[in-house]
Amino acid sequence: MPTPVPAHAFAPNDPRALFADLLGDHEQTALLLDDQGLVLAGIYLGEDGRDVGAEVGAELSGVTDAARRATRHLDIGNWRSIVLETEIAVVTLAPAVGDGLLLLAASKTTPLGLVRRVLDRCVERARHWLEAA
């Protein structure tokens, strides 16, 4: 389950804090990944307090290749989001600009509709941030 990180824990303009104000104090976290699955912004703290963003991002970014293949062969257009419910978390993936990927993980108790809304806000934040970078 992702551990929340308060926004005031970061220095100004720290890319790890890009989504902190959108995530609030809930048990949720967000990562912006590049097209190689490398972390551009955000942070993912595991239960032991260690940043496991690189590992989580690398593992889950591979799902998008399977998603592209499925949508292409089924002729249902480009994929917009993937929601994956696991034993301990709800993980959502959405495409970001420049072939990037937005990953939002929330506790299993977070309502799915809320997860979706936060994901949309994070995607928008990432778009602005990448365009300004």
Next chain:
Amino acid sequence: MGSPFASILESLTRQRGVRASLVVDQNDGIVVDSSLQIGQDGDRVAALAASLYRKARLSAGAARLGSASFMHLEAERGRICAAGRNDLVLVVVADPAANIGLIRVEMMKAVGALP
């Protein structure tokens, strides 16, 4: 349909916007049973959806997020939902306007009835 999965698939196909519902072998992507609207290629849907679900499940496990229980992919012109139990995956393909909340509830109920 006379298979043990007939009632499960019928209940899913009755949902508004559902184009296809299938029970698929997770390991090889082969159709065990299906309920398809005209024009749906069951073999193709089964292979691709099972592959996607398997990849998502393995990735979630590798990321130490625990085992996956439900997956939903939303695309411009359709949705793919999958839920697994043991070696079987229940797959639904639906229209973009389908009520995903209702489909999810039905799938979670149905997956519990899989052997």
